[in-house]
């Protein structure tokens with residue numbers, strides 16, 4: 054028995070240390086690993102010092118039934134107070150970078166740069182310094198959906214002036230932190246905050262206006278991104294030499310059996326092209342196929358002009374080329390078929406289906422994760438990356454989010470381990486087979502957090518958070534697995550043995566098993 058245990062633990066250590074990983078399982082030397090969070094999802098402290106409410110504070114307080122579990126972000130992971138623990142987790146994983154976002158109403162309580170909150174400024178400054186001191190690069194999202202309510206009261210993302218409001222805010226952020234932050238995301242997932250809010254009314258601010266509001270939001274988000282990029286480019290780049298882009302979440306769409314690819318392609322242009330073509334294509338502007346479709350739909354519906362407001366020539370030039378890399382968030386895939394005569398198309402759960410008059414389904418072989426929308430298709434990430442290259446040429450790609458949600462709070466998350474393994478495998482194929490320069494991977498999320506309208510039910514974390522208690526963070530099996538991948542800089546097999554030996558460990562498992570081997574060997578020799 055003793056022999057057996059010693060051998061087993063040595064074997065375990067071996068499977069973890071694949072220094073001899075085959076070349077195609079090694080990530081390129083410049084490839085970096087990170088994990089991400091967003092301010093409203095983790096910070097809590099919604100009303101401390103001079104912070105004013107964001108649209109999400111108001112949305113969840115006004116009518117708790119809007120949120121699946123009736124919760125809100127008042128405390129969340131309490132990262133406003135526990136940020137040192139966040140850095141410990143980051144260090145524990147061995148991350149190269151940590152992606153987090155800045156709360157606009159925490160930094161600029163009025164929404165405008167008339168006054169910078171000293172508490173807000175200190176919070177982010179200390180977080181950034183803490184990360185740098187730990188040897189971790191901060192990657193900062195300027196806007197991750199928590200618009201100051203004061204600006205929402207003035208129309209928010211549907212008011213053209215939001216472009217200037219955002220640009221002024223971004224300038225403040227750069228002036229405070231660009232000396233230490235070298236990778237920036239201006240805006241996270243305009244698709245989600247525009248469609249979630251205006252097409253479906255289920256995200257803050259919950260203004261249902263699928264025909265008009267959604268496209269105003271799209272247009273202004275693109276202009277706001279471009280303006281912030283140009284401010285960085287003109288006022289900060291020479292001094293600080295950073296990189297800046299926006300992050301898009303794109304569902305991969307493929308045609309249903311018997312459909313042609315062009316029907317899926319229209320949906321790709323709608324889901325990914327709207328926020329990419331204006332920035333990344335050579336011509337700029339809205340994807341032509343989408344502009345044409347919405348113009349036709351609008352005319353049929355009796356509107357005198359297209360509901361998709363056109364860009365002027367000047368605006369097309371202003372937006373075009375405002376990127377330094379492509380930040381891609383990927384979670385799921387769908388199968389597309391044209392609507393059948395008389396069929397009603399529902400916007401839920403996938404945006405834009407009524408405009409496109411298509412039905413979105415899934416393949417039976419795609420495994421389902423617990424959230425209603427979440428079907429797992431790892432090759433989708435590779436198809437999506439290749440599509441970006443085909444559409445926009447050679448551009449550096451950063452996977453800015455990818456991750457798995459369960460409803461299971463426990464530590465033993467082999468489903469998440471498998472998810473990361475399967476997706477990272479596809480990322481390697483993008484690099485070595487498709488020749489795309491994918492330079493980094495960001496796990497969503499560092500820890501369980503406030504998942505917007507689904508509250509605290511979906512668990513996305515490498516670390517579990519106890520929301521009933523002191524927000525204690527504890528690593529899941531996936532945290533050990535991700536740490537091992539980072540350490541080896543290679544894709545390694547998931548540690549099957551954990552299914553028998555796993556308990557909530559505080560240090561990484563490889564280290565544990567090494568100590569265990571050592572202890573057992575000493576014991577045995579004795």
Ligand SMILES: *[C@@H]1O[C@H](CO)[C@@H](O)[C@H](O)[C@H]1NC(C)=O
Pocket residue numbers: 100127128
């Ligand atoms: C902040 O909000 C909490 C509820 O989340 C409340 O209990 C507390 O009294 C508020 N503090 C202030 C200073 O308003």
Ligand SMILES: *[C@@H]1O[C@H](CO)[C@@H](O)[C@H](O)[C@H]1NC(C)=O
Pocket residue numbers: 392393394395396410
């Ligand atoms: C959607 O397509 C179906 C089938 O061609 C058609 O019957 C229906 O009128 C279309 N609906 C809209 C809103 O265009």
Ligand SMILES: *[C@@H]1O[C@H](CO)[C@@H](O)[C@H](O)[C@H]1NC(C)=O
Pocket residue numbers: 083449490492
């Ligand atoms: C990929 O991009 C990174 C970062 O810009 C760069 O260092 C690297 O040389 C590029 N690799 C290739 C193969 O283009």
